[in-house]
Amino acid sequence: MVRYLARRIFYLLVTLFLIASVTFFLMKLMPGTPLNNQAKLTPSQIKVIYAQYGLNKPVWQQYLSYLVNAVHGNFGTSFQFNNQPVSYLIGSRIGPSAIIGGQGMLLGIVLGIITGSLSAIRKNTWVDATANIISILGMSIPSFVLAIVLQYYLGLKLQAFPVAGWGGFASTVLPSIALAANPFAVTSRFVRTEMVDVMGSDYIELARAKGLSENGVVYHHALRNSLIPLVTVIGPLAVAIMTGSMVVENIFSIPGIGEQFVKSILVNDYPTIMGVTMLFSGLLCLVLLITDIVYGLIDPRIRLAGKEG
Amino acid sequence: MKFKTVGKLGAVALASAFILAACGNKGADSDKSVSFQENSELATLDPSKVTDVVGMTQLGNTEEGLYRIGKDNKIENALATSTKVSDNNKQYTFTIRKGTKWSNGDTVTAKDFVYSWQRTVNPKTASQYAYIFSGIKNADKIAAGKANYKTLGVKAEGNDKLVVSLDRPIPYFKLLMGMPQFFPQSEKAVEKYGSKYGTSASTTVYNGPFKLEGWTGSNLSWKLVKNNTYWDKSAVKMDKINYQVVKDSGTAVNMYNSKKLDRVYINGDQVKNYKNSKDYLKYLMASTFYLEFNEKKDKYFQNEKIREALSLAVDRSQYTNKVLGDGSVPATGLTSAGLAKDPKTGKDFAKEVDVPSASEYDLSKAKKLMAEGLKEEGLKTLNFQLLSDDTTNGKATTEFLQAAWEKIPNVKVSLSNIPFKNRLANSASGKFDVVVSAWGADFSDPISFLQLFTSDNSLNNGKWKNAEYDKLINAANTTDAGKPEARWNDMKKAEQILLKDEGIAPLYQQAYSFLQRDNIKGIVYNSAGLNFNFKDMYVK
Numbered sequence: 001m002v003r004y005l006a007r008r009i010f011y012l013l014v015t016l017f018l019i020a021s022v023t024f025f026l027m028k029l030m031p032g033t034p035l036n037n038q039a040k041l042t043p044s045q046i047k048v049i050y051a052q053y054g055l056n057k058p059v060w061q062q063y064l065s066y067l068v069n070a071v072h073g074n075f076g077t078s079f080q081f082n083n084q085p086v087s088y089l090i091g092s093r094i095g096p097s098a099i100i101g102g103q104g105m106l107l108g109i110v111l112g113i114i115t116g117s118l119s120a121i122r123k124n125t126w127v128d129a130t131a132n133i134i135s136i137l138g139m140s141i142p143s144f145v146l147a148i149v150l151q152y153y154l155g156l157k158l159q160a161f162p163v164a165g166w167g168g169f170a171s172t173v174l175p176s177i178a179l180a181a182n183p184f185a186v187t188s189r190f191v192r193t194e195m196v197d198v199m200g201s202d203y204i205e206l207a208r209a210k211g212l213s214e215n216g217v218v219y220h221h222a223l224r225n226s227l228i229p230l231v232t233v234i235g236p237l238a239v240a241i242m243t244g245s246m247v248v249e250n251i252f253s254i255p256g257i258g259e260q261f262v263k264s265i266l267v268n269d270y271p272t273i274m275g276v277t278m279l280f281s282g283l284l285c286l287v288l289l290i291t292d293i294v295y296g297l298i299d300p301r302i303r304l305a306g307k308e309g
Numbered sequence: 310m311k312f313k314t315v316g317k318l319g320a321v322a323l324a325s326a327f328i329l330a331a332c333g334n335k336g337a338d339s340d341k342s343v344s345f346q347e348n349s350e351l352a353t354l355d356p357s358k359v360t361d362v363v364g365m366t367q368l369g370n371t372e373e374g375l376y377r378i379g380k381d382n383k384i385e386n387a388l389a390t391s392t393k394v395s396d397n398n399k400q401y402t403f404t405i406r407k408g409t410k411w412s413n414g415d416t417v418t419a420k421d422f423v424y425s426w427q428r429t430v431n432p433k434t435a436s437q438y439a440y441i442f443s444g445i446k447n448a449d450k451i452a453a454g455k456a457n458y459k460t461l462g463v464k465a466e467g468n469d470k471l472v473v474s475l476d477r478p479i480p481y482f483k484l485l486m487g488m489p490q491f492f493p494q495s496e497k498a499v500e501k502y503g504s505k506y507g508t509s510a511s512t513t514v515y516n517g518p519f520k521l522e523g524w525t526g527s528n529l530s531w532k533l534v535k536n537n538t539y540w541d542k543s544a545v546k547m548d549k550i551n552y553q554v555v556k557d558s559g560t561a562v563n564m565y566n567s568k569k570l571d572r573v574y575i576n577g578d579q580v581k582n583y584k585n586s587k588d589y590l591k592y593l594m595a596s597t598f599y600l601e602f603n604e605k606k607d608k609y610f611q612n613e614k615i616r617e618a619l620s621l622a623v624d625r626s627q628y629t630n631k632v633l634g635d636g637s638v639p640a641t642g643l644t645s646a647g648l649a650k651d652p653k654t655g656k657d658f659a660k661e662v663d664v665p666s667a668s669e670y671d672l673s674k675a676k677k678l679m680a681e682g683l684k685e686e687g688l689k690t691l692n693f694q695l696l697s698d699d700t701t702n703g704k705a706t707t708e709f710l711q712a713a714w715e716k717i718p719n720v721k722v723s724l725s726n727i728p729f730k731n732r733l734a735n736s737a738s739g740k741f742d743v744v745v746s747a748w749g750a751d752f753s754d755p756i757s758f759l760q761l762f763t764s765d766n767s768l769n770n771g772k773w774k775n776a777e778y779d780k781l782i783n784a785a786n787t788t789d790a791g792k793p794e795a796r797w798n799d800m801k802k803a804e805q806i807l808l809k810d811e812g813i814a815p816l817y818q819q820a821y822s823f824l825q826r827d828n829i830k831g832i833v834y835n836s837a838g839l840n841f842n843f844k845d846m847y848v849k
Contacts, residue, residue: 032730
C-alpha cells in the first residue's frame with residue numbers, strides 16, 4: 001500500500017510539473033500584453049513598464065523563476081489587481097466556489113442515487129422512462145442554459161431566490177442546482193445500470209429465496225453493491241463541476257475562483273492564470289488519488305492490480 | 310419505503326429553502342441610497358495605478374484634486390481656491406483650500422500633490438498613465454530615464470501653494486487636473502500601507518465626497534458612503550451608493566427588473582427591447598471607431614480615390630441602427646461628438662468640422678471612384694483583408710463591411726477576426742491591410758484624438774502622412790497653445806484635412822446604454838476623463 005501510494009504521489013507531482021510547464025508556455029503564446037491601457041501606450045512606454053514587471057527577461061529565465069517560486073507556493077502578484085498577491089485572490093475566492101460546488105455535487109449525487117435506483121427497481125415502467133428522460137436532459141442541457149432558465153423563472157418571475165449576488169444560503173441555491181444537473185444525470189444513469197446488473201445476480205436471488213423482504217433486498221444488498229463503482233465517477237464529476245462553475249459563477253455574479261479564472265485569461269493576468277490553473281489541476285489530481293485509494297480500500301482487487309502494475 | 314422518505318425529506322427541504330429565501334427579500338431601499346451595477350471588478354484605488362473606467366469612477370468620487378469637472382466640462386474649484394497662470398502659459402500657481410482633511414484626520418496639503426505626481430512618473434511605479442504628464446517640466450526626460458523623478462516640474466511652497474512648471478504650454482491643463490492621476494496622495498498613508506495601499510477599502514485614505522466601504526480587493530460588491538469629513542459635505546445628497554459587479558448583462562437586466570439594482574448597463578439586444586422605456590438612458594462616449602488603411606504595406610491605399618470609394622460604400626446609419634443596435638451613432642469625423650465646444654461660438658467641434666464626404670453613403674460614386682482608382686494604380690481587382698476584433702460587434706462589423714464593399718465591382722475582401730490584444734499587436738506592427746481601430750479620448754480636447762495622426766506618431770497604424778496636418782497640430786501644441794481661438798481653428802483645419810483626404814474613414818461613435826430609474830437625477834456625465842460624477846446626485 002505504501003509503495004503504491006508513493007508511486008501515485010510521484011506520478012501526481014510529475015503531472016503537475018508537466019501541467020505547469022505546458023500552461024506557462026501556452027500562456028506566453030497568447031497574444032497581447034497584460035497591460036490594461038495597451039492601446040494608448042507606445043512601444044517604448046510598454047518596454048519601461050515591462051521592465052518593472054520582469055517581463056523583459058528571456059522566457060526561459062521567467063520560466064525558471066516561476067518554477068522556483070511555484071514550488072514555494074508563491075505565484076506572485078496579479079497584474080490585473082494591482083499589488084494583490086495571487087494567493088490572496090485565490091484564498092478569498094475559493095470559499096464561494098467550494099460552497100456551490102460542494103452543494104451541487106452533493107445534491108446531484110444524492111438525487112442521482114435516488115432516481116437511479118428507483119428506475120432500476122421499476123425497470124421498464126413509466127418511472128424508469130421519466131427518470132431516463134430527466135437524466136438525458138440533465139446530461140445534455142449545458143449548465144449555463146439551466147442557470148439562465150432558473151434565474152429567470154425562480155429568481156425573477158417567482159422571486160423565490162435572489163436573481164444573482166452572494167450572501168446567505170438563499171443565494172447559493174440556484175447556482176447549486178445548475179451545477180447539480182450534470183452530476184445528477186451521470187450518477188442516475190450509472191446507478192441504474194449497476195443496479196439492474198446487481199438485481200439480476202445470483203446473490204440477490206439467494207437473498208430473496210431466504211425470504212428477505214423486497215425492501216431489505218434492495219437496501220442491504222442491491223443498493224450497497226451498486227454504489228461501490230460510483231466512487232470511480234466522482235473524479236470526472238468534480239471536473240465537470242469545476243468547469244461548469246466558471247460559467248455559472250459568472251451568470252450568478254458569485255465571487256468565486258472560476259469567475260476569476262475566466263477574467264484573468266481575458267486580461268493576460270499571467271500570475272493569476274498560473275495560480276488558478278495549478279490550483280485546479282492540483283485539486284483534480286488529489287480527487288483522483290483519493291478516489292483510487294478509497295476504491296482500493298473498498299475493493300481489494302484494485303489495490304492488488306496497483307501493486308502488480 | 311425508504312426512498313419515499315428521502316423523497317419527502319427532499320421536498321420539505323426544497324420548500325423551506327423557498328420560504329426562507331422569500332423572507333430574505335427586502336423592499337426598496339430608502340430615498341438616499343441606490344444600487345448600481347459595474348460590469349467589471351474594481352482593480353485598484355491607487356491613483357498612480359488606475360487604468361479603467363470602474364477604478365476611475367470610484368476614485369473620482371472618493372478622492373478629489375484641484376478641480377472637479379462639472380457639467381459640460383466646466384472647471385469647478387475643488388482643492389484649488391484660486392489659480393494664477395503666468396503670461397507664457399508655462400507656470401501655474403494654485404492656492405490650496407485650507408483645512409481639508411484626509412479620512413485619517415490629516416490635512417491635505419500642497420505636498421500631497423508633489424508626492425503623488427512624483428510617485429506616478431517614477432518609472433519604478435510602472436504607471437500606465439505616466440504619459441499623461443508629458444508637457445509638465447521634465448516628465449518626458451523622466452519617462453526616458455534621463456532625469457530623476459524628483460526633478461518633475463511641481464513644487465510646494467508652504468502647505469497651501471502649489472507651483473507647476475511646464476515644458477510647453479498645455480492648453481487643456483486644467484482639464485487634466487480633474488483626472489485621478491493628478492489627485493493628491495497622502496505620503497503617510499502610502500508609506501504606512503506599503504504594497505497594500507489602494508488594494509482594499511481599508512488600506513486607502515479618502516478626501517472626496519464619498520468613502521468606499523466593503524471592498525476587500527477581490528470581491529464583487531462594495532459601497533460608496535457619504536464622507537463626513539469632506540469639505541463640501543453639505544452639497545452631497547446621497548448617503549450610500551451600493552455597487553454590485555455583474556458581468557452577464559442578462560443577469561444585470563434581471564436584477565434591474567427585480568428591483569435589486571437601480572442602474573445597469575445594457576447591450577445591443579437589450580437596447581432593442583428597452584429603447585422606448587422611460588428608464589432607457591444613453592450617453593455618447595468619447596470613443597470613435599474608424600478604418601485605417603495600411604499605406605505602407607499596400608501602395609494602392611496611397612491612392613485617395615480608392616480610400617474614398619471604400620468609405621463612400623458604407624451606409625453608416627444602417628450599420629449602427631440595424632447591425633450594432635446598441636445605441637452607437639454614425640461618426641461624422643475622428644473627434645467624437647459632444648467632446649469639446651468652440652471657445653467663441655459654443656458649437657460642438659464635431660459639428661463644426663463638417664466634412665460630409667467623410668461619412669456619407671453614395672454607392673454609385675464609390676463605384677466610379679474605385680474604377681478610376683484601380684485604373685490609376687494599374688490594377689484589375691482589389692484584394693485585401695479586413696482586420697477586426699473577434700467580439701460580437703467586431704464580427705458584425707467585418708461582415709457588414711465585406712458585404713458593402715463587395716457591391717463595388719472588382720473588390721474582394723477577406724476577413725480576419727482576432728482577439729482584441731492580438732489585433733492591437735498586429736496593428737502596431739503593420740500586419741494588416743485595413744483595420745477597424747478605436748480610440749478613446751483621455752481628456753475633453755480634440756487634440757486627444759488629433760495627435761494620433763501626425764506622421765511620427767507610433768499609434769498612427771496606417772502611416773497616413775500630410776505635412777500641412779503635421780504643421781497645424783504642431784501649431785496647436787506650441788505657437789497657438791495660448792490662443793484658444795487660433796488653436797481651435799488649427800485643430801478644425803487639421804481634422805478637415807484628415808477627413809477630406811480620407812486618412813481614416815470614421816465608422817461610429819460608441820455609447821453607454823443604461824437602464825436607470827427615472828427618479829435618479831443630477832449625475833454629471835463627461836465623455837472623457839472622469840465619466841461619472843455623483844457629488845450632486847439625488848433621488849427625487
